[in-house]
Amino acid sequence: MNAWRACGGCGLVVTILVGSLVAGCASQMTTGAFTQTRRIESDLKQGVSTKMDVQRVLGTPTGSGGAVFPLDSRPREVWYYDDIEVTNLSSEAESEAGLYRVKVRQQILLVFFEKGVFDGFMWWSNAGEAKGE
Amino acid sequence: MELRRKTMGVANQITEPRLLLLAVLSVGLLAGCVTQSITQTQEPLPAGEHRAVRIEPCEDRTGFQGGRDLRGEATRTFIEKVKAAKLFEVTADAPLVLTCDIERFAEGSALKRWVLPGWGPTQAGVSVMVWKKPEETVLATFRSQSSVSGGGLYTIGADQYIFGVAFDDIVRQLREWAQGITPEGKP
Numbered sequence: 001m002n003a004w005r006a007c008g009g010c011g012l013v014v015t016i017l018v019g020s021l022v023a024g025c026a027s028q029m030t031t032g033a034f035t036q037t038r039r040i041e042s043d044l045k046q047g048v049s050t051k052m053d054v055q056r057v058l059g060t061p062t063g064s065g066g067a068v069f070p071l072d073s074r075p076r077e078v079w080y081y082d083d084i085e086v087t088n089l090s091s092e093a094e095s096e097a098g099l100y101r102v103k104v105r106q107q108i109l110l111v112f113f114e115k116g117v118f119d120g121f122m123w124w125s126n127a128g129e130a131k132g133e
Numbered sequence: 134m135e136l137r138r139k140t141m142g143v144a145n146q147i148t149e150p151r152l153l154l155l156a157v158l159s160v161g162l163l164a165g166c167v168t169q170s171i172t173q174t175q176e177p178l179p180a181g182e183h184r185a186v187r188i189e190p191c192e193d194r195t196g197f198q199g200g201r202d203l204r205g206e207a208t209r210t211f212i213e214k215v216k217a218a219k220l221f222e223v224t225a226d227a228p229l230v231l232t233c234d235i236e237r238f239a240e241g242s243a244l245k246r247w248v249l250p251g252w253g254p255t256q257a258g259v260s261v262m263v264w265k266k267p268e269e270t271v272l273a274t275f276r277s278q279s280s281v282s283g284g285g286l287y288t289i290g291a292d293q294y295i296f297g298v299a300f301d302d303i304v305r306q307l308r309e310w311a312q313g314i315t316p317e318g319k320p
Contacts, residue, residue: 051269051271052232052264055262056232059192060260060261060262060274060276063173064175064271064274116270
């Protein structure tokens, strides 16, 4: 007991250290890098493929909604896929103190449906590995 | 100075060994694993008519190269969890269909986590869509990400149960949806 008391703030420090070893969690939300983009045009047919066909090729969408485009009054349902993830974080200590370089992979894919049937898609990516042919 | 006095006061209170042990155990029990959920409800469960579901095999979309059958592991775990929850009867021809995607998986390492919390996390991300056949209407979408990114050697084997943690969360979301409870907590 005396040793503990003599240590003073040691108990708090030990608690924090042990606690940080025993616990500590983190997680992130991302769909992961798109890996099936090449299959959109090969496996999906405009005006034919269903939502379930799209789900089989691309997986579960991150979000969904609806849209009406200018000069085309047909309403379309939209499935939204995204993948935004920090892939590398590095510091450039020798040049400018406190400067960090962050590489971010950003991919956005919109899939359009008209009356529940695949009607087209639009996508954007800054990842060199993902190609739509 | 006031802040310093308060900090030292807290330190002196925790010098009692039993309190110290309690504090450590509390931290260990309260943390260790994180699960994040996203529920998107398009339509409520039709009342009284669909209490049977067909579960399609999970699709592995992770690109995992570790030589494990993630598809099989996740599908088995998902079916077990749904059956254990007694929410739905699992049949081969039910009008409600559950599709499942494995979106993220990392085996991680308990040794790395012990050396440095946050290093070598074990992660699993799964999503489930509820479809109504034959119209192929999407009724709801559930997503869960579970992660063990800290902890000592007692987290060995986290890669074996991480799918179970994620699907427990999916089943919880399924139950709330089936009971008409919205993500905001109101029926």
